[in-house]
Amino acid sequence: MLVAVLVMLFAQLFVLGAGPARAHGGPFEGQIAQDGEGGVYVSFAYTEDGHPVEALLVGTVEGRSAAGEVLDPVPLVSASQGSGIWGVPAGTFPEGEWDITVTVTDPVAYETSAPIEIVMAEVVAEDYVAPAAAASDVAPAAEFGSWFAVGLGVAAVAAVLVVGALLFRRSRVSA
Template identity: 35%
Template sequence: MNKALRYALAVVLAGLGLLLGAQQAMAAADGPIKLEVAGDGGRNVNVLATWKKDGSPVTEVLTATLFAESPDGSRTFGPVPLMSAPEGQNLYNPSELLPDGEWKVTVKATKPSKAQASTKVTSGEVANVPTTEPLTTAKMAERAVAAEESASELPLLQIGIIGGAVIAAVVVFFVLVRSRRAPVR
């Protein structure tokens, strides 16, 4: 085989590798999302959006609303849209602050995928009680182990595609080398 054909084959194989990598990146961005809702200790609510599959931040635009209801059902707040918070790319806050009081806050997302989460929040100028339990050393270790396990898993389809591409490249290489060495008649 001539030199131009080998270069063309190398470009095709490199393109295949890039295509597989891009496909994997897009696959990670698809699927269900997870919302974590918590009060900030004042009158605001923080919503963290991550992908359920791997826990990575949702970097796409999130379309979501917040609705709050008092425990006895006598007062309601919202729905108000969520806006991106300046503190992080996957952190969102409601466009209006919660009125003072106890609230059951529900956040519903519609884009990039549907999700819903609820929590109880105490809203006021001074935080009385933390709305989440403290993060202990055991819980941090548990989260680290879970993150390690999810990061080490490769989908079987991806392994199969990459393996098939490598085998095809090796076969093409040997065919090209053998055809160069074949005697001319």
């Protein structure tokens, strides 16, 4: 009986618990956008499953304006907006048309380019929402699947224990 419970517990931990980790890996792609303040950010997602790249990236952003101005490579830094979003600080690019190139060297080599029009948006104080407040609504929904799998495993182990206890009690009564 104890062996059956342990087998089910290990099956829960290794089979169901490892599912989300298996979904990630392999090649990824990035979408380049501007932030309205002279900065550029890139959203990275795995091509196979579309999930955000949560791995640490080493990369740079460089650009060439329509007027011929060249911006030397600037290191990408992890953005506070969420997983898989990396960027360069506001004010890095002046307004205008730019050909932006993003180069990632680690964990895999990747490069993408896109023409971007850098504009400076006017922010009205009453319309501004802090990024942390906007992101706080997303986290519970994203973690639901993991907690559901754990709850399902606990319920399965509890069911096995109850059935085992009933069978054990029945065998003691009939003997």
